[in-house]
Amino acid sequence: xxxxxxxxxxxxxxxxxxxxxxxxxxxxxxxxxxxxxxxxxxxxxxxxxxxxxxxxxxxxxxxxxxxxxxxxxxxxxxxxxxxxxxxxxxxxxxxxxxxxxxxxxxxxxxxxxxxxxxxxxxxxxxxxxxxxxxxxxxxxxxxxxxxxxxxxxxxxxxxxxxxxxxxxxxxxxxxxxxxxxxxxxxxxxxxxxxxxxxxxxxxxxxxxxxxxxxxxxxxxxxxxxxxxxxxxxxxxxxxxxxxxxxxxxxxxxxxxxxxxxxxxxxxxxxxxxxxxxxxxxxxxxxxxxxxxxxxxxxxxxxxxxxxxxxxxxxxxxxxxxxxxxxxxxxxxxxxxxxxxxxxxxxxxxxxxxxxxxxxxxxxxxxxxxxxxxxxx
Numbered sequence: 234x235x236x237x238x239x240x241x242x243x244x245x246x247x248x249x250x251x252x253x254x255x256x257x258x259x260x261x262x263x264x265x266x267x268x269x270x271x272x273x274x275x276x277x278x279x280x281x282x283x284x285x286x287x288x289x290x291x292x293x294x295x296x297x298x299x300x301x302x303x304x305x306x307x308x309x310x311x312x313x314x315x316x317x318x319x320x321x322x323x324x325x326x327x328x329x330x331x332x333x334x335x336x337x338x339x340x341x342x343x344x345x346x347x348x349x350x351x352x353x354x355x356x357x358x359x360x361x362x363x364x365x366x367x368x369x370x371x372x373x374x375x376x377x378x379x380x381x382x383x384x385x386x387x388x389x390x391x392x393x394x395x396x397x398x399x400x401x402x403x404x405x406x407x408x409x410x411x412x413x414x415x416x417x418x419x420x421x422x423x424x425x426x427x428x429x430x431x432x433x434x435x436x437x438x439x440x441x442x443x444x445x446x447x448x449x450x451x452x453x454x455x456x457x458x459x460x461x462x463x464x465x466x467x468x469x470x471x472x473x474x475x476x477x478x479x480x481x482x483x484x485x486x487x488x489x490x491x492x493x494x495x496x497x498x499x500x501x502x503x504x505x506x507x508x509x510x511x512x513x514x515x516x517x518x519x520x521x522x523x524x525x526x527x528x529x530x531x532x533x534x535x536x537x538x539x540x541x542x543x544x545x546x547x548x549x550x551x552x553x554x555x556x557x558x559x560x561x562x563x564x565x566x567x568x569x570x571x572x573x574x575x576x577x578x579x580x581x582x583x584x585x586x587x588x589x590x591x592x593x594x595x596x597x598x599x600x601x602x603x604x605x606x607x608x609x
Contacts, residue, residue: 271295356406364414391421455488
């Protein structure tokens with residue numbers, strides 16, 4: 234009865250944003266459930282970092298230092314990490330690279346971080362949007378012989394970076410945000426991907442792609458609420474970000490973050506976060522406390538939609554590109570149609586995975602659908 238009652242509450246709460254999801258699918262109860270909620274900080278002063286920490290510390294437990302200026306200045310970085318830890322927050326630190334030459338202190342700092350801050354230091358956010366940069370800008374390679382060659386080039390690039398290898402050799406967890414190609418980010422060595430929720434993309438579909446990759450490969454996943462558009466005020470309003478936070482939480486995300494950059498308006502000391510956003514975050518915190526998933530359950534992927542091997546298609550629209558190198562092929566329209574039929578049928582109980590001999594979806598899912606199945 235508790236499950237049914239909470240299900241009804243969720244229908245009322247988020248029906249405007251997710252009209253079909255919660256009405257038709259039952260929850261599954263879970264045991265232990267680790268969850269972290271927080272914001273990112275992308276500016277360059279300790280004063281503003283501390284101001285933001287003080288603002289959110291009562292209703293978040295995670296602070297992401299997402300600032301190149303901070304991670305190239307050891308004194309500033311230590312001061313903010315100390316302050317976050319002293320406020321009771323866990324933290325993740327962004328590194329565009331782990332420098333061996335320009336910033337030789339990086340390596341010693343990272344080796345000592347776990348000792349200095351204990352479980353408050355969760356790991357590093359290394360690089361950013363690798364999949365998106367390849368798909369939209371051909372950032373890492375401009376040609377490949379076929380889809381499998383493209384997949385191999387992408388994964389090999391990630392795994393061969395010195396920074397990736399350093400983190401792996403020193404058991405430092407790796408985080409990244411992305412909006413496409415999650416499957417191959419994980420294969421390249423990432424432990425956790427934050428799926429970007431925003432840009433008017435389909436929240437349920439994006440979660441299915443990221444969670445599917447994580448579940449198939451035995452990794453963690455989270456969500457980061459990003460811009461709604463390129464124009465100010467950038468983020469959605471308070472209700473919109475609350476709906477996305479709630480969707481990610483109920484779909485099983487281990488982490489939920491709110492992206493905070495640039496500054497709007499120019500006089501805002503908190504970046505792009507306004508009082509309506511802070512109110513939504515507080516409301517979300519209260520919801521999580523009132524309805525813990527280890528009591529009330531969460532949506533689990535019970536059906537898998539299996540896409541072709543190495544099919545690096547963006548999936549944002551039916552004619553999205555493949556690996557940034559090829560236009561949508563003859564498979565894309567059918568995949569698009571079947572994917573949307575299954576999302577309508579299963580909602581957050583659908584995972585989207587890829588044909589890969591290393592990961593058999595039949596081992597994890599009670600029902601699977603091939604990309605070319607006849608779905609009515």
